[in-house]
Amino acid sequence: MAEPRESANLNPESDSAASVNSPAAGAASAASAASAASTGKPPSVRRRLAALLYEALLLFGVVFVAGYLFSTLTQQRNGLTHHNLLAAWIGLVVGLYFVWFWTHSGQTLPMKTWRLRVVSADGAPLSASRAIARYVLAWLWFLPPLALHPLLGLRLPQTLALAGIWFVLWAATGRLGASRQFLHDRLAGTRVIDVARKAQREG
Numbered sequence: 001m002a003e004p005r006e007s008a009n010l011n012p013e014s015d016s017a018a019s020v021n022s023p024a025a026g027a028a029s030a031a032s033a034a035s036a037a038s039t040g041k042p043p044s045v046r047r048r049l050a051a052l053l054y055e056a057l058l059l060f061g062v063v064f065v066a067g068y069l070f071s072t073l074t075q076q077r078n079g080l081t082h083h084n085l086l087a088a089w090i091g092l093v094v095g096l097y098f099v100w101f102w103t104h105s106g107q108t109l110p111m112k113t114w115r116l117r118v119v120s121a122d123g124a125p126l127s128a129s130r131a132i133a134r135y136v137l138a139w140l141w142f143l144p145p146l147a148l149h150p151l152l153g154l155r156l157p158q159t160l161a162l163a164g165i166w167f168v169l170w171a172a173t174g175r176l177g178a179s180r181q182f183l184h185d186r187l188a189g190t191r192v193i194d195v196a197r198k199a200q201r202e203g
Contacts, residue, residue, distance in 0.1 A: 041180070041194070042174075042179070042180045042181060042191065042192060042193065042194065043114070043115075043116055043192060043193070043194045045171060045174040045175060045180075047114050047116065048114075048116065048174060048182070048192060049171060050114055051110045051111055051113070051114040051116055052110075054109075054110035054113060054114070055108060055110045055111075058108075058109060058110060059094060059097075062093065062094060062097055063090055063093075063094070066089060066090050066093040066094075067086065067090065070082075070085075070086050070089050070090075095132070095135050098131070098134075098135050098138075099128060099131040099132055099135060102118055102126045102131040102134065102135075103125070103126050103127070103128055103131050105117075106118050106119055106125060106126065107195075115194065115195040115196040116192050116193070116194070116195060117192070117193050117195050118134070118185075118190055118191070118192050118193075119190065119191060119193055120189060120190055120191075121189045121190065121191055123193075126190065130188060130189060130190060133187075133188045133189075134184065134185065134188040134190050137184040137187050137188050138184050140170070140183070140184055141167065141170055141184070142163065142167075144166060145159060145162040145163040145165075145166045146159070146163065148162065170182065170183060173186075179191060
């Protein structure tokens, strides 16, 4: 007489544990993937500066359109008229440009071209407040030497030379420390990651 087959394991506790552990494992896997995306060597300073140069060229168009709209709406006939308001308007438009891209994809067009992405220090996407903080702190690339121009009564060549020295010193902060991030990114709690490296790890 044939022996009866062993009954299937219908232990409810094991099924319950599997159902509980499955979401936990998925969350752990997602956290691990997010952590991997924010680790590794950052992009070279050369690539980040190349993206910055491309960004400056692209911003000429943004500033031109913003200036044209301002002069049209205010009927500005002289460049000195409402110049402070114009500067504030352009700063606002440029800020909206950066904050929108940083919070939606973490990349502007030049950053996509050079395979860069800005994220928070823990690898998460940027919140609006952190993106605004990064934009404000990024002005430290340029404002200090420009502020010294009227304070010290510098001539234009002296101001340009001072701005060049300041720019080089600020760019050098991207080679310091373990994070190798520019100073404004460290202050804002953000970091620029290499999208190419991330894609290679995921592949």
